[in-house]
Amino acid sequence: MKVISVFTLSSLVHGFSIPFASLSLHPPTRLFSLNSDTAVVCIEYQNEFTSKGGKLHEAVSPCMEATGMMTNTLEVVSAARQLGAMVVHVPISFPPNHTTISGEYGILANVKEGGAFEAGTWGAEICEDMTPQEGDIVVGGKTGLCGFASTNLDMVLRQNSIKNVALCGFLCNCCVESTMRTAYELGYNVKTLTDCVAATSVEAREAAVEHNFGMFSTRLQGVEFIKELKEREEVFESKRQFFRA
Amino acid sequence: MKVISVFTLSSLVHGFSIPFASLSLHPPTRLFSLNSDTAVVCIEYQNEFTSKGGKLHEAVSPCMEATGMMTNTLEVVSAARQLGAMVVHVPISFPPNHTTISGEYGILANVKEGGAFEAGTWGAEICEDMTPQEGDIVVGGKTGLCGFASTNLDMVLRQNSIKNVALCGFLCNCCVESTMRTAYELGYNVKTLTDCVAATSVEAREAAVEHNFGMFSTRLQGVEFIKELKEREEVFESKRQFFRA
Amino acid sequence: MKVISVFTLSSLVHGFSIPFASLSLHPPTRLFSLNSDTAVVCIEYQNEFTSKGGKLHEAVSPCMEATGMMTNTLEVVSAARQLGAMVVHVPISFPPNHTTISGEYGILANVKEGGAFEAGTWGAEICEDMTPQEGDIVVGGKTGLCGFASTNLDMVLRQNSIKNVALCGFLCNCCVESTMRTAYELGYNVKTLTDCVAATSVEAREAAVEHNFGMFSTRLQGVEFIKELKEREEVFESKRQFFRA
Amino acid sequence: MKVISVFTLSSLVHGFSIPFASLSLHPPTRLFSLNSDTAVVCIEYQNEFTSKGGKLHEAVSPCMEATGMMTNTLEVVSAARQLGAMVVHVPISFPPNHTTISGEYGILANVKEGGAFEAGTWGAEICEDMTPQEGDIVVGGKTGLCGFASTNLDMVLRQNSIKNVALCGFLCNCCVESTMRTAYELGYNVKTLTDCVAATSVEAREAAVEHNFGMFSTRLQGVEFIKELKEREEVFESKRQFFRA
Structure with a gap:
């Protein structure tokens, strides 16, 4: 017996392009996976945060250890790749002198004053353990906090027919939270991986997860x-x- | 025999929300339609443009008549409602004195100087023939040109799981074209209904359709x-x- | 002696429009004020939150009382109007059945389930004490959380040459915080009025102000x-x- | 006699940051220039378009020659640098297999099918004559048409207090026009340099300049x-x- 399939269905109906997933985009393992509509969005796994000697590493280190977020994240991205989901990296960087930002106040002032995440330096590199693999996508442009505001993240997700977005990375209550809020507003089905995020204090992480994450994810x-x-x-x-x- | 359905499929798979269409949103006729992923976006069918006495009616009237765009549009929205697609109205309006815009130059300067589309006046009302019906959505906020830039249009479309967007209205090479360009960029499957649009000159419409519409729709x-x-x-x-x- | 002024300066230099402030936009009191580059953005002072009988009033009432936020806000908007700053109202509302949102999860699910902020009902009205005055602007389109995402707020602020944005309203860690985050990203000089905001718990307000507000405002x-x-x-x-x- | 200056003025008034221009950002030549509020935005001066052997060069070559747009552009960016304006480069690029876009229809389908602008190839490089100079900014992320939609362009301009934007580049009626439309909507004072743009046909350029550019610039x-x-x-x-x- 011949049963109508979701894949057949789209091609049956001329004039409309509603692929269940944009199959042509994905590496072989994702071709026929239901998880091809899902992306793990990894925010700022760069040496500045993740690695000894990084300018912000000491600040986030206690929170990283409290949850074991690096180990957890590595398991998540490994599983995602095997199970047909997309892994998206969202690094931040600035040209010399941080000319893309004014740094007048707020957290970007600290970033500029500290000269953190300068493009071309070791601190701005994605850390070795999280090195992008074939099939991953590295988002470009991030020079602000929200993962969407100054990048091509939304376009990349839309063009790859991503519906479900799982968030992890740094800082829990800064870039991760801004990205979560915008993703929710943009209509994605947002998941926050609470033991794959870190902040500059354990309290900040707990407050964000308790009071804010449930509203948007x-x-x-x-x-x-x-x-x-x-x-x-x-x-x-x-x-x-x-x-x- | 029990056959897996696309509707069942989503509910089978816990933890992810991938409804084929957000069924709860739609009026009864759209409940089980494949066209529930499709919206007809009607831009500025307001008296100022459409009706005798409107401040911009004379300017668009030759182009309207050349294509019969009002008759064509009415047939489209009527069919859309019967066949399960959503009809979305995108009117523009301004408070008294047009305080939401500076009107320093460009087309918004003309709009402000002419006092067009003032909220609460007859000119800003959607014309009688296009009166929103039950199940239609009226987008709010439009005080600029692009249908997305100053409105909730993207949110309305995303939240209603719309994938295909058919555009019609005024002006072909201004608001309709800006909306088309942004919709394409946002990943929608964009269709432009070339005999359901009008500009302030027949040439402007033809140039837009010939040179620009094919790139984005x-x-x-x-x-x-x-x-x-x-x-x-x-x-x-x-x-x-x-x-x- | 004739001294060059900032106002004269702009007009001296032909071909560029860099008014110190868009003078034509403002009511008389703002015409020559340095504060004409400043807006107080009042988020959701609607009966649903502010008034006895509102669907969410009891939830926010303890936090409102703890800071006296209504009294404080009224003093702020009154002073702003007298001293040449703009007052901008950002209400939220939904059509019957909340058709603009799917309400699948997160805080919008609660809003939809509870039928809150339905357009045309008393709950969605701006409360009497905060009734918009002449010269105020009421932003349109808000059907999400962030004050920018589904509205004309950015356009209104840009077109009125606003540089400084002071935020107050509901909920401290939801709409106010999302608006703050986006405003910072958009380059505004953001101020958060910490005793003019309320959340559904005193702890949520304190956590947001302590851990998050300083990064973006x-x-x-x-x-x-x-x-x-x-x-x-x-x-x-x-x-x-x-x-x- | 001591005269109040616009620079002094901002620092006089505590609590508000309204620099006439964000002086700290700019290279020495821009430090005290009135033109520091102005940017020349150069769209896609990449070998694929500009140079013999580029995949799209033949298509744009007649239009380039008709206006002498390369020579004109080089004079503009040279003057801009000398006179204190910022030069911003907006290149487009895609990872191997163009995985950031689905390429289902429209102009991005052509780009993907043709394998144009692949990152790391000669075709995607900014052409030699337009090599970014010290003080220029290169925008990141562009994987779509509008210069703002998938990039950090808006953030870069806002953070550098840019008010006036002069546009040049490729294609006149595609990326340049989309960027113009969005820039106008975002409140910039937009200038289009009509002899510094090229399209795939002379007619397309003329139609865009005649019918569309005046509305938004x-x-x-x-x-x-x-x-x-x-x-x-x-x-x-x-x-x-x-x-x-």
Whole structure:
């Protein structure tokens, strides 16, 4: 018996382009995965934050250790790649003298004064453990806080038919939270991986997760997110016969 | 026999919200339509443009008559409502003295100087023939040209799971074209209904359609768009048995 | 002796429009004020939040009382109007059935489920004490959280040459904070009036002010902001002779 | 006699940051220039368009020659640097396989199919004559058409207190026009340098300039823009004594 499939369905109906997922975009492992509509968005895993000697490492180090966020993140991105989800890196950087920002007040003043994340320096490089793999996308342009405001993140996600966005990285209550708020507003299904984020204090992280994250996202731990990816993949596998003519 | 359906599929897979369409949003006729992912976006069908006595009516009147755009548009929105697509109205308006804009130069200077589209006046009202019907959405905030820049249009479309956007209205090479350009950039599947738009000159319309519309949209006539809506609905109807348990 | 003035300066230099402030926009009292580059942005002073019987009033009432935020806000907007700053109202509202949002999860799900802020109802009205006055602007389109994302707020501020934005209203850690984050990103000089905001718990307000507000704004109390407006006006008054030919 | 200056004025008035221009940002030549509020935005002067062997060079070559746009542009950016204006480069690029875009239809489909502007290739490099100089800014992220939509352009301009934007580059009726439309909407004072732009046909350029550019910008030739920059600089020089204590 021939059963109509979601893939067939789109091609049946001329004049409209509603691919269930933009299949042509993805590396082989994502081609037939239900998770191809899902992206793990990794914010600022750069030496300045992640690595000994980074200008902001000491500030975030206690919070990183409290949750084990590096280990957790590495498991998440590894699982994502295997299970058909996209990994998107969102680094921040500035030209010499930080000429892209005025640095008059607020957190960007600190960044400019400290000369952090200067393009071409070790501090601005994505840390070795998080080196982008084939199939990952590295977002360009970030010179502000929100992952969307000064970048091509929204375009990259839209053009890849991403619906679900899982957020992790630095700082929990700064760039991650701004990105979460905007992603929610833009209509994505936002997940915050609460043990894959760090702030400059344990209290700041806890306050953000407790008071703010639930309003704009579903909060879950890295392992729970991996479990969801697996379950979707299994359901999809078990039903695959129905999706093929 | 029980066949997996696209609707069931989403609910099968816990933790992710990927409704084929946000069913709860729509009036009954759109509930089970494949066209529920499609919106007809009607830009500035307000008396100032459409009706005798409107401040800009004489300027657009020759171009309106050349294509019969009012008649064509009315057929499109009527078909859209019957066939499960959403109709979205995007009017423009300004408070007294046009305090929301400076009007220093460009087209907004003309609008301000002419006192056009003042909220609360007859000129700013959507014309009688295009009166919003139940199930339509009226977008708020438009005080500029692009239908997205100063409004909730993107949010309304995203929240209603709209993928395909068909554009019609005024002015072909001003607000309609800016909206088309942004919609393309935002990842929508954009269609421009070339005989449902008008400009202040026949030449301006023709130049826009010939040189610009093809870069950011699929160009088609109102009747062709209606035909597409019908064909999708028929395919869907004929397969509906497979989509129900 | 004839002294060059900032006003004269702009007009001296043909071909560029860099008015110190868009003078034509403002009501008489703002015409020659240094504070005409400043706006007080009042977020959601609507009955649903502010008034007994409002659907969310009980939730925010303890926090409102703890800071006296209504009294403080009324003093701020009154001073702003007298001292040449603009007052901007940013209400939220939804059509019947909240068709502009899907309400699948997060805070908008609560808003939709509770039927809050329905356009045309008493709950969605700006409360009596905060009734917009002549010269105020009411922003349109808000159907999300951030004051910029689904509205004409940015356009209104840009077109009125606003540089400094003082934020107050509801909820401290939701709409106010999202607006603050975006305003900072958009290059405004952002001030948060910490005793003119309220959240659904005293702790949520305190956490936001302590951990987040300093990164994206200058925190100050209503009376401190009023003092700043006064001092700028006095300096300007005392120097006015130098600014006139 | 001591005369109040615009620079002194800002620092006189505590609590507000309204620099006439963000002086700290600029290289020495821009420090005291009235033109420091002005940017020349150069769109896609990359080999793919500008140079023999570029994938799109033949398509734009007739239009380039008709106006002499390369020569004109080089004079404009040279004058801008000397007269205190900022030069901003807005290149477009894509990772291998153009994974940042789906390329389903419209102009991005052509770009993807043709493999144009791939990052790291000669075609994506800014052409030799337009090599960024010290003090210039290179915008990041552009993977779409509008110069603002997928980049940090707005942030860079805002953070550098830019008010006037002069546009030049490729394609006249595609990226340049989309950037012009958005810049106007964002409140910049937009100038289009009509003999510093090229399209894939002479007719397309003429239609855009005639029908569309006047609605969203002031049209002028490169030499006229240079004259404006010079006049502003001269006025400023002649009055400089009044601006210093």
